[in-house]
Amino acid sequence: MIQTPYYLIDAARLMENMRRIDHVRQHSGAKVLLALKCFATWSVFDLMREHMDGTTSSSLYEVRLGREKFGGETHAYSVAYADHEIDEVVSCADKIIFNSLGQLARHAPRAQGLPVGLRLNPGISSSSFDLADPARPFSRLGESDPARIAQVLDRISGFMIHNNCENRDFARFDAMLGEIESRFGALLSRVRWVSLGGGIHFTGEGYPLDDFCARLRAFSDKYGVQVYLEPGEAAITDSASLEVSVLDTAYNGKHVAVVDASIEAHMLDLLIYRLEARVAPNAGPHRCLVYGKSCLAGDVFGEFDFPQPLAVGQRLSIRDAAGYTMVKKNWFNGLTMPAIVVRDPDGTERVVRQFGYHDYVDSLS
Amino acid sequence: MIQTPYYLIDAARLMENMRRIDHVRQHSGAKVLLALKCFATWSVFDLMREHMDGTTSSSLYEVRLGREKFGGETHAYSVAYADHEIDEVVSCADKIIFNSLGQLARHAPRAQGLPVGLRLNPGISSSSFDLADPARPFSRLGESDPARIAQVLDRISGFMIHNNCENRDFARFDAMLGEIESRFGALLSRVRWVSLGGGIHFTGEGYPLDDFCARLRAFSDKYGVQVYLEPGEAAITDSASLEVSVLDTAYNGKHVAVVDASIEAHMLDLLIYRLEARVAPNAGPHRCLVYGKSCLAGDVFGEFDFPQPLAVGQRLSIRDAAGYTMVKKNWFNGLTMPAIVVRDPDGTERVVRQFGYHDYVDSLS
Numbered sequence: 001m002i003q004t005p006y007y008l009i010d011a012a013r014l015m016e017n018m019r020r021i022d023h024v025r026q027h028s029g030a031k032v033l034l035a036l037k038c039f040a041t042w043s044v045f046d047l048m049r050e051h052m053d054g055t056t057s058s059s060l061y062e063v064r065l066g067r068e069k070f071g072g073e074t075h076a077y078s079v080a081y082a083d084h085e086i087d088e089v090v091s092c093a094d095k096i097i098f099n100s101l102g103q104l105a106r107h108a109p110r111a112q113g114l115p116v117g118l119r120l121n122p123g124i125s126s127s128s129f130d131l132a133d134p135a136r137p138f139s140r141l142g143e144s145d146p147a148r149i150a151q152v153l154d155r156i157s158g159f160m161i162h163n164n165c166e167n168r169d170f171a172r173f174d175a176m177l178g179e180i181e182s183r184f185g186a187l188l189s190r191v192r193w194v195s196l197g198g199g200i201h202f203t204g205e206g207y208p209l210d211d212f213c214a215r216l217r218a219f220s221d222k223y224g225v226q227v228y229l230e231p232g233e234a235a236i237t238d239s240a241s242l243e244v245s246v247l248d249t250a251y252n253g254k255h256v257a258v259v260d261a262s263i264e265a266h267m268l269d270l271l272i273y274r275l276e277a278r279v280a281p282n283a284g285p286h287r288c289l290v291y292g293k294s295c296l297a298g299d300v301f302g303e304f305d306f307p308q309p310l311a312v313g314q315r316l317s318i319r320d321a322a323g324y325t326m327v328k329k330n331w332f333n334g335l336t337m338p339a340i341v342v343r344d345p346d347g348t349e350r351v352v353r354q355f356g357y358h359d360y361v362d363s364l365s
Numbered sequence: 366m367i368q369t370p371y372y373l374i375d376a377a378r379l380m381e382n383m384r385r386i387d388h389v390r391q392h393s394g395a396k397v398l399l400a401l402k403c404f405a406t407w408s409v410f411d412l413m414r415e416h417m418d419g420t421t422s423s424s425l426y427e428v429r430l431g432r433e434k435f436g437g438e439t440h441a442y443s444v445a446y447a448d449h450e451i452d453e454v455v456s457c458a459d460k461i462i463f464n465s466l467g468q469l470a471r472h473a474p475r476a477q478g479l480p481v482g483l484r485l486n487p488g489i490s491s492s493s494f495d496l497a498d499p500a501r502p503f504s505r506l507g508e509s510d511p512a513r514i515a516q517v518l519d520r521i522s523g524f525m526i527h528n529n530c531e532n533r534d535f536a537r538f539d540a541m542l543g544e545i546e547s548r549f550g551a552l553l554s555r556v557r558w559v560s561l562g563g564g565i566h567f568t569g570e571g572y573p574l575d576d577f578c579a580r581l582r583a584f585s586d587k588y589g590v591q592v593y594l595e596p597g598e599a600a601i602t603d604s605a606s607l608e609v610s611v612l613d614t615a616y617n618g619k620h621v622a623v624v625d626a627s628i629e630a631h632m633l634d635l636l637i638y639r640l641e642a643r644v645a646p647n648a649g650p651h652r653c654l655v656y657g658k659s660c661l662a663g664d665v666f667g668e669f670d671f672p673q674p675l676a677v678g679q680r681l682s683i684r685d686a687a688g689y690t691m692v693k694k695n696w697f698n699g700l701t702m703p704a705i706v707v708r709d710p711d712g713t714e715r716v717v718r719q720f721g722y723h724d725y726v727d728s729l730s
Contacts, residue, residue: 003449036699037697037698037699041729041730042726043730057699058659058660058699059658059698059699060722061696061699061700061701061722061726064722065725079613079623079656079658079659079660080612080625080658081612082610082612082625083678099613100615101615102614102615102677106613130662130663131662133663134662136662136663138619138654139662140617140623141662245447247445247446247447247468248444248445248464248467248468248471249467250466250467250505252503252509256503258444258445260447264637264693268695271637272636272637289503291505293443293444293445294423295402295423295506296496296497297492297495297497297498297499297504298495312471327695327698327699329695329728330695331426331692332402332693333424333692334405334422334424334425334427334430334692335423336424336425336426340730352730353729357429360426360430361407361430361434363694364405364407364408364692364705364718365406365407365408365705365717365718
């Protein structure tokens with residue numbers, strides 16, 4: 001057996017998401033780009049490449065990774081590029097999208113003929129977290145004044161709008177898109193492409209895919225634009241787990257267990273957003289508080305119900321560990337970094353990356 | 366000039382902390398170990414080695430780093446060790462401290478004659494954050510029942526107690542130590558050493574060092590124990606900055622600026638604990654909200670006052686960037702990872718580690 005801890009990417013589950021993405025591409029006319037900020041484990045890009053049109057990025061390194069490892073159409077975007085990055089960004093990209101009028105003015109002259117876009121901020125979002133809300137007060141994410149945006153239409157060919165955040169509600173998506181149309185419709189009809197960003201959970205169970213596709217097609221037809229979607233989480237949802245082992249158990253008013261990973265080091269969003277991990281099945285008479293092994297007092301995966309009491313050596317599988325996990329893992333406490341393992345469709349598990357002491361030492365100096 | 370972003374470790378400032386530590390060692394009789402979980406940038410260990418007695422750790426890799434790169438007395442501690450780690454941990458350590466009776470029972474038989482300790486949890490702490498509070502309800506951090514602990518006294522020679530968290534208040538430290546004595550005094554007099562952990566901000570301006578030293582010496586004398594301190598933040602407080610450049614500015618109801626680093630990727634505790642960074646001087650008529658460049662809407666260093674409006678290309682120095690920064694940095698968004706630079710006492714700035722695209726690619730697979 002492979003030594004825990006490790007991230008286990010399940011190719012078969014990943015393909016289920018890819019099939020839904022194919023359906024959307026086919027029926028909506030939208031192009032679908034993987035958001036590397038969420039998932040950039042390039043050893044499975046071979047499985048994804050045929051089902052997605054390319055990648056989008058949030059930095060120089062991501063756009064280069066997209067170009068070199070994924071291929072297809074490569075969108076460059078960043079909240080802010082540095083002067084010394086632009087030439088390399090342009091050399092890796094098929095489009096470059098600026099976050100602000102200031103960035104557009106500064107860098108567009110060096111775009112060398114690439115299609116240029118601008119991020120719009122419609123001032124509405126589906127985020128339930130202020131931290132992740134692009135429409136938060138004084139947000140720096142995109143331009144919101146139609147009059148000022150109209151003045152640069154001769155320099156851009158499209159817009160990017162990213163105001164959905166894990167939005168599972170088609171009606172909410174539909175309503176927000178309607179608000180965007182009423183505010184920015186005159187601008188939308190004057191460009192050639194519109195990216196609706198990520199955060200639309202269209203690969204989730206029960207999502208009304210046909211309504212979604214029809215809405216995208218109608219939008220595309222109305223304004224005469226190529227629509228892009230840039231899913232992160234939706235592309236890889238529930239296609240990986242974090243495999244851990246129980247290292248210690250105790251009773252201190254509750255049954256507790258310590259496992260050989262950490263939310264802060266290995267599933268950081270659980271800590272940042274104060275969320276519980278998912279364990280399945282989460283049922284049985286033995287309730288247990290499952291802790292990580294870092295020094296952080298609040299390194300808690302969650303409290304779950306198990307069929308039997310947890311025992312040292314037992315393995316647990318933390319679900320939904322593909323998005324925003326491997327890309328944010330870090331060496332807090334010098335904890336053993338989970339390996340990355342792929343389970344092929346035939347069930348074979350392949351270790352594609354292991355991290356050791358020397359990786360830890362080299363992370364510092 | 367060195368390209369931003371970079372962490373800048375100021376050797377002269379670091380030495381100010383070392384001088385205070387020397388004072389405490391000399392006047393209290395306590396031994397002082399660096400907590401690698403907070404700061405493990407081994408290229409400056411040469412500057413610290415003469416002024417500290419060694420290191421303490423929270424994992425296998427940290428204890429090995431302490432042994433190989435720092436030397437001196439090397440304490441091994443972890444919330445939970447895995448079976449396959451113990452032999453290597455023991456080979457790197459001068460003491461091994463277990464977090465629980467369960468871990469003690471499981472692993473102490475393989476300690477090969479090393480002094481063995483146990484973590485106590487006194488059920489009180491100075492933490493103002495529930496997340497970081499080792500005395501939080503159902504905490505897994507240490508044992509708290511004197512009767513159960515007494516049963517293993519034949520197997521251990523010391524205790525570790527870590528219940529201070531950035532505690533700048535000597536009176537609070539003193540009072541908590543008194544409570545510990547009243548609860549565990551009978552146990553303390555039966556061991557040979559007691560580590561009081563970290564989190565005591567004794568290198569801060571105005572801390573009553575002489576009272577602190579006298580208290581430690583009285584404690585040591587009363588119980589006949591060697592006292593250890595395990596400072597993290599106190600050892601390196603304010604000895605590094607994060608040097609960044611302004612990439613974009615705008616006015617959107619407030620003046621905002623975007624810099625070429627990110628709290629999530631490069632100063633993670635600002636995000637986890639919802640804190641503002643420190644900029645000095647923070648005075649002047651031009652107030653500005655300083656954002657990081659990641660895609661996170663809430664990637665905010667803080668709102669500061671400047672003597673002049675911020676301009677693209679201008680450099681800012683984010684203070685107090687030594688502790689829990691470099692050890693937690695990560696590749697979120699594929700952002701350029703800050704280099705690590707040391708400013709020698711003569712003012713020379715030396716780049717000791719740069720990170721590039723290939724480090725990013727290799728962080729995944």
